[in-house]
Amino acid sequence: MNRKSLTRRSDFEWWIEPTGQMRVPGIIYAGEQLIEDMDEKVREQLTNVATLPGIRRAAYAMPDAHWGYGFPIGGVAAFDPDEGGVISAGGVGFDISCGVRTLHTGLTADQLEPRKVELADALFSRVPAGVGSTGAIRLSEEEMDEMLRGGANWAIVRGYGRPEDLERIEEGGCASGAKPECVSHQAKKRQAREMGTLGSGNHYLEIQRVAEVFDSATAAVFGLRLNDIVVSIHCGSRGLGHQVGTDYLKAMVIDGYRPIPDRELACASINSELGQHYVGAMRAATNCALANRQIITHLVRGAFSAVVPDAKLALLYDVSHNTCKIERHVINGESRELFVHRKGATRAFGPGHPDLPPSLREVGQPVLIGGTMGTESHVMVGTGESEDLAFSSACHGAGRSMSRTQASKKWQGRKLIDELYEKGVLIRTRSFRGVAEEAPGAYKDVNAVAEAAEHAKLARRIVRLVPLICVKG
Amino acid sequence: MASWEHFSHGSDIGVRGFGNTVEEAFEEAALALTAIVADVSRVGQGETVEVHCDAPDLELLLVSWLNAIIYEMAVRTMLFSKFRVVISGCSLTGTLLGEEVDPERHRVAVEAKGATVTALRVVHNHDGQWVAECVVDV
Numbered sequence: 001m002n003r004k005s006l007t008r009r010s011d012f013e014w015w016i017e018p019t020g021q022m023r024v025p026g027i028i029y030a031g032e033q034l035i036e037d038m039d040e041k042v043r044e045q046l047t048n049v050a051t052l053p054g055i056r057r058a059a060y061a062m063p064d065a066h067w068g069y070g071f072p073i074g075g076v077a078a079f080d081p082d083e084g085g086v087i088s089a090g091g092v093g094f095d096i097s098c099g100v101r102t103l104h105t106g107l108t109a110d111q112l113e114p115r116k117v118e119l120a121d122a123l124f125s126r127v128p129a130g131v132g133s134t135g136a137i138r139l140s141e142e143e144m145d146e147m148l149r150g151g152a153n154w155a156i157v158r159g160y161g162r163p164e165d166l167e168r169i170e171e172g173g174c175a176s177g178a179k180p181e182c183v184s185h186q187a188k189k190r191q192a193r194e195m196g197t198l199g200s201g202n203h204y205l206e207i208q209r210v211a212e213v214f215d216s217a218t219a220a221v222f223g224l225r226l227n228d229i230v231v232s233i234h235c236g237s238r239g240l241g242h243q244v245g246t247d248y249l250k251a252m253v254i255d256g257y258r259p260i261p262d263r264e265l266a267c268a269s270i271n272s273e274l275g276q277h278y279v280g281a282m283r284a285a286t287n288c289a290l291a292n293r294q295i296i297t298h299l300v301r302g303a304f305s306a307v308v309p310d311a312k313l314a315l316l317y318d319v320s321h322n323t324c325k326i327e328r329h330v331i332n333g334e335s336r337e338l339f340v341h342r343k344g345a346t347r348a349f350g351p352g353h354p355d356l357p358p359s360l361r362e363v364g365q366p367v368l369i370g371g372t373m374g375t376e377s378h379v380m381v382g383t384g385e386s387e388d389l390a391f392s393s394a395c396h397g398a399g400r401s402m403s404r405t406q407a408s409k410k411w412q413g414r415k416l417i418d419e420l421y422e423k424g425v426l427i428r429t430r431s432f433r434g435v436a437e438e439a440p441g442a443y444k445d446v447n448a449v450a451e452a453a454e455h456a457k458l459a460r461r462i463v464r465l466v467p468l469i470c471v472k473g
Numbered sequence: 474m475a476s477w478e479h480f481s482h483g484s485d486i487g488v489r490g491f492g493n494t495v496e497e498a499f500e501e502a503a504l505a506l507t508a509i510v511a512d513v514s515r516v517g518q519g520e521t522v523e524v525h526c527d528a529p530d531l532e533l534l535l536v537s538w539l540n541a542i543i544y545e546m547a548v549r550t551m552l553f554s555k556f557r558v559v560i561s562g563c564s565l566t567g568t569l570l571g572e573e574v575d576p577e578r579h580r581v582a583v584e585a586k587g588a589t590v591t592a593l594r595v596v597h598n599h600d601g602q603w604v605a606e607c608v609v610d611v
Contacts, residue, residue, distance in 0.1 A: 039483050041483065066483040066484055067482060067483035067484070068483070068484075069589050069590075069591050069608075069610070070591070073483070073484055090589075090591075093610075094586045094587045094589075094610040095586060095610075130576060130581065131510060131511070131574060131576060131581035131582070131583065131584050132550045132573075132574030132576055132581065133576075134550065186544060189548050190544065190547045190548055192548070193550075194547075199584060200581075200582075200583045200584045200611075201583045201584065201611050239547050239548075242543075242547075242586040242587050242610075243544070243587075245586070245587055245610075246540050246543075246587040246588075249587070249589070249590065250528075250533070250536070250537065250540075253533065253590055254529055254533070263590050263593075264589065264590045264591045264593075266590065399484070400483055400484045403481035403482060403483070403486065404485070404486050404583070404611070405479050405480070405481050405486060406481065408582070430576045430577065430581070431576065431580075431581050431582055431583075432580075433580060433581075433582035434581070434582045434583050437582060437583060473583075473584075
């Protein structure tokens with residue numbers, strides 16, 4: 001990105017000053033190198049988002065921001081419905097409520113080592129992953145609607161999980177106000193065989209080891225110590241969410257708010273009929289994602305109990321990073337109800353936030369930053385400062401530095417799998433090309449992203465995780 | 474001349490179809506879509522599926538067409554390697570020829586989530602060739 005178009009406010013804060021139709025500034029949180037490597041499209045898209053009605057404070061980009069759909073990926077923007085605010089299907093993303101959940105196995109690396117290969121095979125055979133894979137659960141139309149209203153809670157009532165999981169999921173595992181009637185028949189049909197499936201692309205199921213502890217006191221509250229083994233699951237709302245995104249993007253392009261600087265920014269006034277329908281459908285898709293990750297958790301627990309029965313597998317936390325949530329924030333001294341879009345960005349509540357469960361309230365929310373196979377992931381914690389900086393938000397992952405096309409030309413899947421094996425990472429996949437497209441070298445340095453988020457005071461690093469087993473779609 | 478290619482997008486992938494007619498460009502863009510998901514040369518053509526879509530303009534018709542294919546791929550767990558398109562005004566009738574997904578034989582890579590309006594363009598160039606392109610979220 002051309003730095004001349006930005007005003008540097010601090011080492012990790014860069015402003016696009018409001019000009020033309022911009023109602024608020026654009027603010028990017030990143031270090032010098034990340035800014036230099038950042039796509040010019042991020043500046044363009046952030047500038048466009050800043051022109052939308054009802055936007056409050058600023059349009060924000062996280063350190064891992066890159067070219068998205070109208071909104072940059074790694075973008076945060078909050079809109080006030082009473083000020084003509086809008087909601088955007090592109091600002092939430094096609095994979096609604098895609099996110100990461102991390103479970104604590106209660107095992108150490110030494111305890112896992114003798115069973116590692118067996119566990120990799122058990123996970124790969126039990127968790128459906130990749131193009132054309134289907135789950136074992138089939139839902140009638142009524143059951144589908146119940147799932148769309150109930151989210152992870154629906155799954156737990158049906159035996160896919162433990163009641164105590166719920167307090168470790170945003171919004172207690174269920175997005176309220178879901179309207180299954182606003183989800184198309186096609187979207188439900190697309191989901192019919194996809195409950196409990198991982199998907200493909202950058203989605204994964206990883207067994208990881210705590211390789212570094214940055215803050216042992218907070219890590220202890222999270223139950224994490226050096227060499228502990230955790231499980232991380234990255235996936236979303238599957239076919240249903242993708243179809244809801246597709247349906248409402250088209251509806252917003254045709255019947256949405258006007259004027260907009262580019263039609264990829266298609267949106268609808270929150271208070272319009274279309275806006276309200278999308279809110280109801282998006283929340284239903286959120287519940288689909290939460291139910292999906294819950295079912296996968298159940299499958300993972302099953303695999304462990306067959307191979308390493310001593311594993312505890314308590315849920316550390318579940319975050320969604322493609323969302324629009326209704327939250328209260330203080331604007332000009334007044335508490336307002338805002339619709340906060342986070343596309344490729346994670347909510348990161350600081351210590352004392354009332355929406356956190358009592359067991360986490362004192363330290364803040366776990367912020368799960370996914371890496372890519374062969375590279376690190378991070379568990380961070382929300383800060384008090386993040387509320388004023390970016391409506392309590394932080395980054396979500398590494399973000400790509402190279403396109404899929406380039407990556408598949410540069411790397412060979414089979415060779416990569418062998419190289420990672422030499423480094424102690426077992427990959428299980430049905431797609432060598434998929435592995436090549438997801439090569440660790442095609443992503444930005446996740447450590448630099450996490451470090452930038454920490455320096456910008458969006459979140460603090462607690463532990464660094466390295467992968468031992470990775471199931472890829 | 475009819476052909477297709479992919480183009481780069483930060484996190485996803487763009488499809489671009491060229492043709493002597495707009496229909497041909499749409500057919501080629503559809504081949505580019507299948508080529509995101511799998512090795513298109515390995516996909517058979519034993520089964521036929523018909524789709525129909527409408528949109529207010531040709532560009533949105535391209536998005537609707539690609540999304541109709543993505544939908545059929547998902548609900549039928551099929552891949553398609555031959556496409557026939559008939560466009561009348563802003564209505565499209567398409568014939569998809571393909572077969573059930575076989576992850577190993579088809580060398581699958583990644584699912585397509587949806588065609589987007591990002592980098593969306595349907596143009597008739599000065600040389601008489603049609604180009605149809607957009608980014609697909611994967």
